[in-house]
Amino acid sequence: MSQPIRALIFDVFGTLVDWHGGVVREVRAHLAPLGIEVDAPAFALAWRNQYQPAMDEVRRGLIPFGKLDVLHRRNLDVVLRELGLDARVDEATRQSLNQAWHRLDAWPEVPAALARLRQRFVLAPCSNGHIALMVNLARRNGLRWDAVLGAEIARDYKPTPVVYQAAAAALDLPREQVMMVAAHSWDLAAAARAGLRTAFIARPNEHGPGVGETRAQVPVDYEAADLAALADTLGC
Amino acid sequence: MSQPIRALIFDVFGTLVDWHGGVVREVRAHLAPLGIEVDAPAFALAWRNQYQPAMDEVRRGLIPFGKLDVLHRRNLDVVLRELGLDARVDEATRQSLNQAWHRLDAWPEVPAALARLRQRFVLAPCSNGHIALMVNLARRNGLRWDAVLGAEIARDYKPTPVVYQAAAAALDLPREQVMMVAAHSWDLAAAARAGLRTAFIARPNEHGPGVGETRAQVPVDYEAADLAALADTLGC
Structure with a gap:
């Protein structure tokens, strides 16, 4: 040493x-205009919790390496589906919300x-x-x-x-x-x-x-x- | 567009x-203490001129990709040999001179x-x-x-x-x-x-x-x- x-x-x-404070802020900013009320801190945690399993598929060689944006987007779709919001959040909103991790x-x-x-x-x-x-x-x-x-x-x-x-x-x-x-x-x-x-x-x-x-x-x-x-x- | x-x-x-001015300076600083007088601008050009052929071997797949330090060092050895200086420039001097490209x-x-x-x-x-x-x-x-x-x-x-x-x-x-x-x-x-x-x-x-x-x-x-x-x- x-x-x-x-x-x-x-x-x-x-x-x-x-990331938690930022994602909470962005979830609220994106979903409120759609008339959707969610527990934004819980949403942020649920989104982040998909992170390790998704990367694990890469680490185990099941899917090829990809930019984190791609995994984040896949995970966002999972969370929206699990919260029963799939039909209420349009593609443009998803794309913009996925960029939360850049902000x-x-x-x-x-x-x-x-x-x-x-x-x-x-x-x-x-x-x-x-x-x-x-x-x-x-x-x-x-x-x-x-x-x-x-x-x-x-x-x-x-x-x-x-x-x-x-x-x-x-x-x-x-x-x-x-x-x-x-x-x-x-x-x-x-x-x-x-x-x-x-x-x-x-x-x-x-x-x-x-x-x-x-x-x-x-x-x-x-x-x-x-x-x-x-x-x-x-x-x- | x-x-x-x-x-x-x-x-x-x-x-x-x-690179030219810097390498000229470093060539002089490294070789003068060894009592070696060279045309430092010509030395710099000769060293640089080995650069494209060395990279070409990588581009053509003949040798694996390597950090530029490795190619620079190989090229330095070629130049010293061509100038008849092989026996007069020790390993430590070569290693230090090769770092000229970092300075x-x-x-x-x-x-x-x-x-x-x-x-x-x-x-x-x-x-x-x-x-x-x-x-x-x-x-x-x-x-x-x-x-x-x-x-x-x-x-x-x-x-x-x-x-x-x-x-x-x-x-x-x-x-x-x-x-x-x-x-x-x-x-x-x-x-x-x-x-x-x-x-x-x-x-x-x-x-x-x-x-x-x-x-x-x-x-x-x-x-x-x-x-x-x-x-x-x-x-x-």
Whole structure:
């Protein structure tokens, strides 16, 4: 563990951006004009809950790798069907609502903390989201990346080891000089198994108020209350 | 041609950074301490001239895709051998000199012009250089990219059409909404054949004083004296 950390790679949904709050806002904005009242927080959770099973089909080789927009859209259709809304939500609304994931806001401390971290480290997202989605979230929130890495580069989804390893390889760095930063223990456990360093960020409200991981459930190299605290710890 | 341009992708060596001046500087700095006097501009040209044949072996499927560092190193060894310097340049010097391509300076107007262009367009390099090389050049010169695209994403080298097409696909844009910006007619001709828009930038000193393309030799959508002039033309 004595090698210096040269690059930080980041989970994005939940760790850097508030997907739950953003999707709740977009669900309301899209369905209210159609006269549809739903429990928007529950809708957001149901949508997100389709995420891992859909990616799992890719990880197991049952369906080819696709951009996250495609999986999100398939999952949206499932949720609308399960809520009995299939006939009431038109195609244009579905397409626009599916873009909600491109219009999420960063947690408040993130843009400034990333700017501090970038003084000392190479920074890149390592998300299951595709490149265009990362570009839109970064431009919306003023996040400055050195490169966009993650699932689309590796053609597979986290927690498959190749996703983390492909990120380190793209930066031409030994894995132990790259640290994965995430708010999810499953992600960090996989990154550690793949040979990377790990930092846990607490996001106690990720899935709505009071629902999110507050402590790492696995051994990690660093653990911080938010990204600014991680920058403090790393001396940035 | 009526679709709006949404993204600009850039050739880097020659178009954005002065490879000739930088390599000349590095050749002198590395060989003088060994007591070796060479014609550094000629050395730089000889090194660069090995570039297309080496990539051609990849394009023709004779050798697998590799990071540009690997091709540069192979080519450096060829040049040293041809100049009768094989026995006089040690391994450590070769490794350090090979990194010259990571330490090139941007043409003077480039950083500010890119910042202007980024107000209106998504920006990414589309170089035959690999991701880590692009990251180092961008950090050295203060270039702000939205993503790093190019050969490593496509696993092939320009002017193979897939390299341009993979860049547009990664940005989730139709090819006609993406414009390739380069100082080389061969690059722009290939980008146009692949379905992209094109902009030519004059770099009359790319290969040394007075040696570089001053006008596009092929039809292009835009032609500009430098990147600031292109930003002017595009109304940025």
